[in-house]
Amino acid sequence: MTNLKKLWIAIGILVILSPVGIILPKLFNAEGAWGEWGLDKIGKVAGFVPEGMKRMRERWKAPLSDYGLPGQSEALGGQSLGYVVSAIIGVAFIAGMMYLLTKLLVRKKNK
Amino acid sequence: MMHIPDGYLGPATYGTMYAVTIPFWTIAARKLNKTLKTRQVPYLSLGAAFSFVIMMFNLPIVGGTTGHATGATLIAILLGPWAAMIAVSVALIIQALLFGDGGITALGANCFNMGVIGGLAGYGIYRLIAAGSDIKSARRWIAAAIAAYISLNLSALVTGIEIGIQPMLEKTTAGQPLYSPFPLSVAVPAMVVEHLVVFGFAEALVTALVVKYFQKSDPSMLGA
Numbered sequence: 178m179t180n181l182k183k184l185w186i187a188i189g190i191l192v193i194l195s196p197v198g199i200i201l202p203k204l205f206n207a208e209g210a211w212g213e214w215g216l217d218k219i220g221k222v223a224g225f226v227p228e229g230m231k232r233m234r235e236r237w238k239a240p241l242s243d244y245g246l247p248g249q250s251e252a253l254g255g256q257s258l259g260y261v262v263s264a265i266i267g268v269a270f271i272a273g274m275m276y277l278l279t280k281l282l283v284r285k286k287n288k
Numbered sequence: 289m290m291h292i293p294d295g296y297l298g299p300a301t302y303g304t305m306y307a308v309t310i311p312f313w314t315i316a317a318r319k320l321n322k323t324l325k326t327r328q329v330p331y332l333s334l335g336a337a338f339s340f341v342i343m344m345f346n347l348p349i350v351g352g353t354t355g356h357a358t359g360a361t362l363i364a365i366l367l368g369p370w371a372a373m374i375a376v377s378v379a380l381i382i383q384a385l386l387f388g389d390g391g392i393t394a395l396g397a398n399c400f401n402m403g404v405i406g407g408l409a410g411y412g413i414y415r416l417i418a419a420g421s422d423i424k425s426a427r428r429w430i431a432a433a434i435a436a437y438i439s440l441n442l443s444a445l446v447t448g449i450e451i452g453i454q455p456m457l458e459k460t461t462a463g464q465p466l467y468s469p470f471p472l473s474v475a476v477p478a479m480v481v482e483h484l485v486v487f488g489f490a491e492a493l494v495t496a497l498v499v500k501y502f503q504k505s506d507p508s509m510l511g512a
Contacts, residue, residue: 202354210354212475233391237385263386264340271382274381
């Protein structure tokens with residue numbers, strides 16, 4: 178098996194294990210990244226919600242917001258499934274976009 | 289950690305960060321066209337996919353916040369800093385568009401913080417420490433670990449500064465901050481300390497492990 182194939186399999190394993198990234202923070206009561214809070218948390222921490230922030234937040238509605246499927250179960254199982262599916266979709270989009278970019282960017286003759 | 293959402297940075301900052309980052313993307317595109325070897329091309333997709341997936345592994349600080357590694361230094365070591373910039377940026381663009389992770393307005397800043405700084409600093413520090421060492425030597429993977437640790441912390445520092453200057457830049461007529469309300473004295477320590485203590489080590493570990501894997505399986509990838 179080529180190195181490249183092995184490494185793609187490693188990516189696949191990481192995709193399957195990715196729910197660790199939501200389960201661990203839950204276990205340790207960690208509340209999401211600093212500075213990536215929603216408006217209500219900002220209001221609580223800062224005492225007010227800045228005007229410009231209100232206007233700009235939520236303007237873009239991401240189709241798979243927070244790596245979850247629309248209408249998925251709130252239980253950890255449902256979230257984990259949504260996370261894995263999001264990871265698969267993300268990897269597929271990224272591989273596709275990168276393929277198109279390199280078609281445009283990289284000349285064939287570099288050895 | 290560093291995926292700054294929409295609304296945190298005012299137009300003065302996010303506009304500037306797009307203006308700073310676009311030239312790097314342009315130079316990176318030219319450099320790749322000239323220097324990327326045909327056999328390295330498939331690794332670009334792999335690198336971008338790796339950066340995306342590794343960022344999904346949120347690590348907790350007990351009772352506090354979460355953060356993650358980025359893979360930027362690793363990609364820079366294997367494929368060069370310009371490839372790292374492009375690969376990490378592609379991951380960040382997909383994260384923002386599909387998953388709402390990181391803002392659209394903040395993409396210039398986020399790509400600069402993680403892709404440009406991560407790629408250039410990670411590569412530079414690695415080359416500095418590894419210079420002249422044998423490809424299979426321990427110095428190589430140690431250099432990779434140190435480069436990864438420092439470059440992630442630089443990314444965190446710059447992110448903290450960008451967020452922390454907001455209250456000084458744009459205010460309402462009443463003097464209330466329009467965008468992120470946290471001053472430098474809050475934003476910088478919040479970003480830097482957690483990366484110094486936890487997430488920097490995650491980046492170092494991942495980077496060193498994969499470099500060690502390449503030392504064994506395909507050292508020619510480390511020859512550049």
